[in-house]
Every structure is written in C-alpha cells, then in structure tokens.
Amino acid sequence: MKRFFTSESVTEGHPDKVCDRIADEILDELLRKNERARSAVECCAAYNTLLITGEVSGAEADYEKIARKTIREIGYDFGEFSFDRCRIIELVHGQSADIALGVDASREKKAGGEENDEIGAGDQGIMFGYACRETEELMPLPIVLAHKLAERLTRVRKEGILDYLRPDGKTQVTVEYEGKTPVRVDTIVVSAQHAEHVSQEQIARDIRKFVVEAVVPADLLDRDTKYFINPTGKFVIGGPEGDSGLTGRKIVVDTYGGRCAHGGGSFAGKDATKVDRSATYMARYICKNFVAAGLADEMELQLAYAIGVAHPVSVFVDTFGTGRISDDKLAEIVNKEFDLRPAAIIKKLGLRKPVFAETAAYGHFGRAGFSWEETDRAEDLKKYL
Numbered sequence: 001m002k003r004f005f006t007s008e009s010v011t012e013g014h015p016d017k018v019c020d021r022i023a024d025e026i027l028d029e030l031l032r033k034n035e036r037a038r039s040a041v042e043c044c045a046a047y048n049t050l051l052i053t054g055e056v057s058g059a060e061a062d063y064e065k066i067a068r069k070t071i072r073e074i075g076y077d078f079g080e081f082s083f084d085r086c087r088i089i090e091l092v093h094g095q096s097a098d099i100a101l102g103v104d105a106s107r108e109k110k111a112g113g114e115e116n117d118e119i120g121a122g123d124q125g126i127m128f129g130y131a132c133r134e135t136e137e138l139m140p141l142p143i144v145l146a147h148k149l150a151e152r153l154t155r156v157r158k159e160g161i162l163d164y165l166r167p168d169g170k171t172q173v174t175v176e177y178e179g180k181t182p183v184r185v186d187t188i189v190v191s192a193q194h195a196e197h198v199s200q201e202q203i204a205r206d207i208r209k210f211v212v213e214a215v216v217p218a219d220l221l222d223r224d225t226k227y228f229i230n231p232t233g234k235f236v237i238g239g240p241e242g243d244s245g246l247t248g249r250k251i252v253v254d255t256y257g258g259r260c261a262h263g264g265g266s267f268a269g270k271d272a273t274k275v276d277r278s279a280t281y282m283a284r285y286i287c288k289n290f291v292a293a294g295l296a297d298e299m300e301l302q303l304a305y306a307i308g309v310a311h312p313v314s315v316f317v318d319t320f321g322t323g324r325i326s327d328d329k330l331a332e333i334v335n336k337e338f339d340l341r342p343a344a345i346i347k348k349l350g351l352r353k354p355v356f357a358e359t360a361a362y363g364h365f366g367r368a369g370f371s372w373e374e375t376d377r378a379e380d381l382k383k384y385l
Contacts, residue, residue, distance in 0.1 A: 004186055006174040007142035007257025009150040012361035013074050013167020013193070013238070015245025019043035021074065021360035022052070022067045023247045023269030028354035029066055031271070033059040035352040038095050038103070038122075041269035042247040043067075045240035048080035049087045054269060057095040064088045075157070075167035081240045103273050103308070113310070116344040121305035122273040123265075129283025130260040131291040132298040134182055137373075138288050139366035141182045143257025145173040147362045148215045153192055154361075156210050166193035168238030173216075180298075185220045188212055189228045193238035204229040254364050255280075260300045267364060272351035275305045275342060279312070281372040282345045284365050286338055292378035294385060295330065297322035303340060310341040324385055333384055337377070 010017055023041045030037040037058035044051040050071075052063050072083035080086070103122050131138040149171040157165035172189035175182045190207050207229050212221075239245075248266025252258050265276030272278040287299045296319035304314040317323075317331040334340075339348070346352060349371040359370070367373065 001179060003177040003179075004174055005140070005142055005177065005259070006172060006187070007140065007146045007259070008170060008172040008189075009143070009146035009253055009257075009362065010171070010250060011150045011154050011167060011169035013076070013154070013169065014250070015045050015168070015240045015243050016247075016249045017245075017361045018071065018074060018076075018240065019045055019245045019247040020250070020268035021357060022050070022070050023054075024356040024360045025066050025070050026052070026056075026061055026063055027269055027271060028357045029061040030056060030059040031352060031354040031356075033061070037271065038273060039269060039271045040095070040274065041092065043245070043269075044247070045081065045245035047241055047244075048085065049089065050081075050240075051089045051091065053091040055095045056092050063090050063092065076239060078166075079239070079241055086240075116310065116339055116341045116347075118310075118343045119273055120308035120310050121275045121279075121342055122307065123276065124305060124307045125265050125276055126263040126302055126304045127265070127275060127279040127283055128255075128261045128263055129280065129285070129287040129301040129303075130256050130299065131284070131287035132259075133291060135366070137366035138291050140257055140259040142173045142175045143253075143259065143363065144366055145175070145185070145216055146171045146257065147366070149173065149188070149190065149211060151362045152211045152215050153190070153207075161210055162206050164195040164198045166195065166236075166238055168193035168235075168242065175220075182220075184222055185216055185225055187226045187228070188216070189231070191230055191232075191235055193235050194230075196236050200230060200233055254359075256365065261302070263302075268356075268360060272346045272349075273342060275303075278342060278345045278349070278351055279303050279305065279340070281349055281351070281364070281370075282338070282340065285349065285372040285374070286334055288373065289375050289377040289381055290330065292375040293381035295324050295333075295381060299323070299330075301334065310343070312340050315340070333381075337381065 022043050026041050027039045041054035068083045134141045135144050153169045156162045169192045174187035176184045176186045247268045251266050267277045270277045283301045298320050300318045302316040303312045317327045
C-alpha cells in the first residue's frame with residue numbers, strides 16, 4: 001500500500017533559528033564560565049529588534065556581544081536586522097528560587113538518597129525519543145533529506161557557489177512508501193531567500209543542480225518527482241524583516257519531522273537540568289541503541305518527570321509491532337539498563353560542556369559528533385535477544 005509522509009527543515013538564517021542559535025550561544029558561553037550554570041534563555045526577533053529574555057544563574061555573559069557576533073556569522077550583514085544595526089533589548093534575570101529548590105536537591109536526595117539523586121528535574125513534562133531503520137542515521141528519511149537540503153542551501157551560499165542567496169530558507173520533502181519502506185521522493189519544496197536581481201528561472205535551475213542533485217540520491221528521484229522552488233515567485237525580504245522569530249518554535253524540525261510524538265518542550269537556550277532537553281537526548285540515545293541492537297526496527301520511548309524529583313514517573317515504549325520482545329519487557333530493560341535521573345543523564349552524555357550551539361540548526365538528531373547519537377550500548381543490549 002502506498003503512503004506519503006512529509007517533513008520540513010529550515011536554514012540557520014530562518015528567523016526562528018536565529019533565535020535558537022543566539023539562545024544556545026549564550027548557554028555555551030555560560031557553561032564555559034561555569035559548568036553548573038543554569039539557563040533558560042529565549043529570544044524574539046522582529047524587523048530590526050532582538051529581545052533577549054529568560055533566567056540565568058551561576059555565570060554572566062555579554063548577551064549583546066554574543067547576539068551581534070552570531071547574527072553576523074549567520075549572514076545578516078545587510079538590511080534592518082544587520083548585526084551592526086539591529087536594536088537589542090535585554091530582559092534577563094536570575095532563576096526563580098522556587099525552581100532552584102527542586103533542582104539544587106531532589107526530593108530523593110532530601111530523603112537521604114544516593115549520588116545521582118543530587119538534582120531533581122528542572123520541570124515537569126513528557127519527553128520522547130525515536131529511532132528507525134530507514135536510514136544509516138536510524139532516522140526517518142524525509143527529515144534527513146530535508147535537513148541535508150537546508151544545510152546545503154547554507155553551504156552553497158557561504159562558499160560562494162550561489163552567492164546571490166541570502167540566509168533565510170526552508171525545505172520540505174515528501175517520501176513515498178510501500179508499506180514501511182521508502183521507495184522514492186515524490187515532492188521537493190525549497191524556498192530560498194535571494195538578491196533582488198536574480199531571475200526565478202536561474203534560481204530554480206541552480207537549486208536543482210547545486211542543491212537537490214547534490215543531496216538527494218539519484219535513485220530516489222524520477223520523472224514524476226515534483227519540484228516547487230520559490231513557489232511564490234519571489235523571496236527577497238526574509239529573516240526577521242520578513243517574519244518574526246521566536247526561540248523554540250521549530251521543535252518538530254528539531255526532532256523527527258513529525259514522525260513520532262513530541263512532548264511540546266523546546267530545547268534551545270536550556271541547560272541540561274531542564275529535562276525538556278536532557279531527557280529527550282537520553283530518550284533518543286536509548287532508542288537508537290535498541291534499534292542498532294536489533295531489539296526493534298522502530299522504537300518510540302516516552303519519559304515523564306515531576307519537577308524536583310530525580311526519577312521519572314513513567315517509562316513507556318512503543319515499537320509499532322516491530323519489537324523482537326514485548327514493549328512492556330523493553331520498558332523494563334530501559335529501566336534496568338539506563339539511569340534516567342537528570343544527574344546521571346548529564347554525566348553520561350557530557351551535558352555540562354558547551355556543545356549546544358551546534359545543535360541550533362539542521363536537527364538535534366541523526367548527526368554525527370553528539371554523545372546522544374552514539375551506539376556504544378548496542379552490543380551489550382543484544383544479550384536480550
């Protein structure tokens with residue numbers, strides 16, 4: 001049976017991603033000064049103004065300097081949101097003492113708990129992880145291709161291959177499936193900001209050649225594949241001048257492209273005591289290792305936490321019928337093999353290091369170099385087969 005699934009991505013110059021990147025650059029700088037610094041920074045960008053707000057404790061940084069440097073690196077050296085022209089407003093304060101009570105010492109620690117009970121979850125919430133066998137990254141194919149197209153748009157701009165491109169851009173890929181097997185790319189949508197003088201015909205021709213054909217495997221494209229490149233006919237006004245940006249508004253782009261459930265919490269600007277970020281990374285790590293071990297071909301993991309409590313309140317596994325053993329048993333294995341308390345997650349994944357700015361664009365998952373993408377537990381988990 002034919003099915004179609006679509007995922008989208010955006011470039012680092014998309015206004016929401018500009019905000020994500022600035023928030024994570026601030027977080028990384030705070031962690032360089034104090035690995036136990038806490039941050040919940042959010043940004044809003046609109047026309048010629050950037051608002052930086054949120055909670056920061058344990059370190060200080062020059063927020064405006066970081067923001068202007070980041071905006072320049074992304075490529076906004078023109079227009080009203082140029083790095084040297086935009087107005088920056090700072091409204092940053094310390095972490096709430098009420099929140100700090102639960103993070104400083106978990107409920108279990110206060111009752112005489114052990115080492116990894118030292119901190120509680122920085123908030124309540126539900127987090128999801130996912131992995132599948134569609135690609136070598138153990139990610140769904142539509143989001144992998146969408147990210148690669150978005151990243152390639154940025155690369156050809158910065159390398160001068162298509163020097164008329166500007167930082168803002170979006171991509172979208174629809175994949176046709178036979179059952180659960182991807183067989184072809186049905187539709188590709190690319191919207192790329194560009195200089196005024198370039199014709200739409202040239203843009204369409206160049207993006208097909210230098211972006212799409214450089215990224216999408218030829219055997220997935222056929223004469224029936226549909227292309228929509230700058231479908232409005234013009235994309236000169238972009239970035240925060242064209243649309244407002246907000247931290248955490250691209251959470252589905254950040255994760256699995258809509259393939260699985262999402263808890264709703266964003267990642268950007270949050271230190272690892274916030275389980276919105278750290279537990280979601282851990283859930284991805286667990287799912288990837290289970291799938292790599294052959295325990296399932298597809299796996300979704302839900303973790304739930306209460307603020308100030310170290311242990312998750314629930315662990316739920318769904319393998320969509322692909323598990324080699326029951327989902328209930330797999331959930332038991334998760335609890336047995338992995339320490340899901342925030343302090344343990346932080347130690348295991350090295351989340352007190354300044355590693356977060358790199359995650360701000362092109363997805364948090366399916367990319368080499370991040371600790372939560374390692375499959376170092378897969379071999380050991382095969383003992384449960």
